[in-house]
Amino acid sequence: MKQKLHEIKERVKDKKWAPAFNAIHTFLYTPNEVTHKGGTHVKAADDLKRTMNTVILSLVPCLLFGIFNAGYQHYSAIEGFPQDFSIFEHFVNWRNLVVGLTTVLPLLIVSYGVGLAIEFVFAVIKGHEVEEGYLVTGMLVPLIVPVDTPLWMLAIAVAFGVVIGKEVFGGTGMNILNPALTIRAFLFFAYPTWMSGDKVWVHGAVDGVTKANATDAISGETILGYLAQNKTDEMTYSLSEMFYGFIPGSVGETSTFLILLGGLFLVFTKIASWRIMVSAVLGALAMGLMFNAVVDFGWIQSYSKFYSLMAFDFWKHLIVGGLAFGIVYMATDPVTSSQTNRGKWIYGFLIGFISVMIRVFNPGYPEGVFLAILLMNVFAPTIDHYVVQANVKRRLKRAQHAKIYPANEPATLETQTV
């Protein structure tokens, strides 16, 4: 097989579609390429495929949880939440899996199918290798959309995100905006009714599936949804449910626990920046504390529409909505985040800070993390610019004391041979 593929590779290497073959070939086998002149003779084990693969591995628990949670939320909406919740009886079971697979898997397939097809087409047209960026994007997209997102919508959004968000800039590594969030933003602004409200977060609610023993249709409001409507009293989720993720929300974003594990894995493997994660958490806490303080000082009345969100304990912002997922998997995208270590602190902090701000003040849609990250994506090069300028200034200052000596003509001695 190895030999056969090698022969095919040699045969097709001048063909226009060679990148397409190579993409599949290098997926099976790391290439036989050796180091060349003028560089190091050995190279470290890591390549971009391994890096991307590590991110995907860290996302698998969220995906699996999302699959079961899709079923769990669906049946809980119909039958009511189980009284004595047991994870194996009520969560990890066949009927939840069936619902999950029939709703989440198609999202995953459409995301990868459409996205990779576009990547292959662009690689062939531009004559470069297929870059691995979409491997992660394709996995992220189904995890950040509502479970019942129509597949055609997703396909259009993916096409938009990959072409306009990435390929027009020159492909992986050149894009300004995070492609997965570009896709999410496209969905949000193009089909707002599908992306918000109380109908989209639980499978079946849009189609009007009715509750057991009743005639009214099921619904599933997210925690932020309750808060935004000042309906805190109706919210029945416990803290542990919020933390472990047995709540409605986008497919993979609900379990803060698994996101935390994934984040720790990414930090341990040195793939994602801990600086961004830590500073984003700090930023979110800071903004949350400020809002809490506003409530404590009595500057806002309880009938204000911002009251519930502002009064929400500052640290709880981290375990509801998409904030944790955004901080761990989106903000840390190396291409679109700040590239300098100092810049990463600023960039991350502002993401957390602005996320909670948008969350509280956005009347239509009480989640701000994707907008905050996209906004900071745009500002990341500016942050880097000022960080790098500090280095440049230091160098210029040092150069004021440069010791420069004038050129002189050396006396030459005749070569003497005896």
Place this chain on the structure above:
Amino acid sequence: MSQDIRIKKGLDLNLVGVAEQTFQKEVASATFGFYLDDFHALTPKLRLKEGAEVKAGEPLFYDKNNPDIQFVSPVSGELVAVERGERRKILSIRLLADKNQEYVKHPKLSVGEASREELLGYFLSTGLWPFIKQRPFDLIADPKQTPKAIFVSGLNTGPLNTDLDFVLKGSEDKLQAALSALKKLTPGAVHVTVASKKNSVFSTLDDIELHQINQLHPAGLVGTQIAQIDPINKGEVVWVVGAQDLVIIGELLLTGQFNATRAIAVAGSRVTSPKYIKTKIGAELGPILEAIGVQEGDNRFIAGDVLTGAQVSSNGHLRYYATQLTVIPEGNDYEFFGWNKPVFNKISPTRALTFSWLNKNKAYDLNTNTNGEHRAFVVTGSYEEVFPLDIYPMQLLKACMVKDLDEMEQLGLYEVAPEDFSLTEFICISKQSHQAIIREGLDILKQELG
């Protein structure tokens, strides 16, 4: 005495095949070679024709743009071949050595009494000048300039490098002569950096400023030391001399003979019993390899270390500045699912299912496979982990790639040589050729603003 230097960023490559500290009996190489690639951007002008007889130390060619700079023959014998490339550019020169070596006899020079001009002239005419390199631009030094300081690295930290304390033992008088001479060439200091101020051969020498640095690669690269001791500013020039070249310089000053002998480590996983050997600049590889023994197979022969050395063929010659010969296996094979399975037998700066972090003392047998394809820059923050200079490595590389002169200058291109980017190139996930990018950037900067 100055403060000890401590760098925190870097990476030691622990490879199989460290040279044992014994000397193989010297072997006679029949032919000697010069590769003009070793002298970057040099336009050589031959002084002799093919077939001419030369003595050791007799000039072979000179720099067309700077005719004072002479390159002399390491041996006495016959100039047998001049290999030329496109537009008759000289690629290499080959010499056939005589059995009995005859040396050009230069007058001895008393370093203490000689003036700077006299010393300069002596270095130029005797063929010692090419051992002095300059920063910025990493070229052979321009004798018309005056350096603010001269730097010598007294320790090697790269993979399988020669142990300088071992090979320099007993050469103290020659080192002293060379260092005293260098001290006269600069109004500033001659900085020598060693691993241990107590045990180094340099500890007892005068006319130098001795520094101590911790042994984490790239602490041994002179660029790292310059950045710590006295960084280069725009317009400034520093000179750099290799520690082993000091011995050749010193011997010439003391005896009047150009003795091109060097101790090199023959190392690497494909060498049967890695050890040291004394040989001359440009010596033929064949007899050396035969004496020390190399395993059969598809091998890569490197004059220098695996990060910065030059590839040579098994019947080629040592490079001019090489103090080491490394032999490792080629890696031109496919690896099934090499990108996602756990990796135990390769070095990795990450822990992405790579396990080189588990045991820091394990030695690795690396081959020349790139372990992945060339990609655009994606990952950030990883170069900074192994790059001890106060420079943003990725930003500087990008400035060089887009040929932005202002940025190159502002981000510190004057302070670096390609070898300073060898570790970042090694760990680069996008498999970019950092050293080639920096070399090209330096050439452009020199051409436009030099």
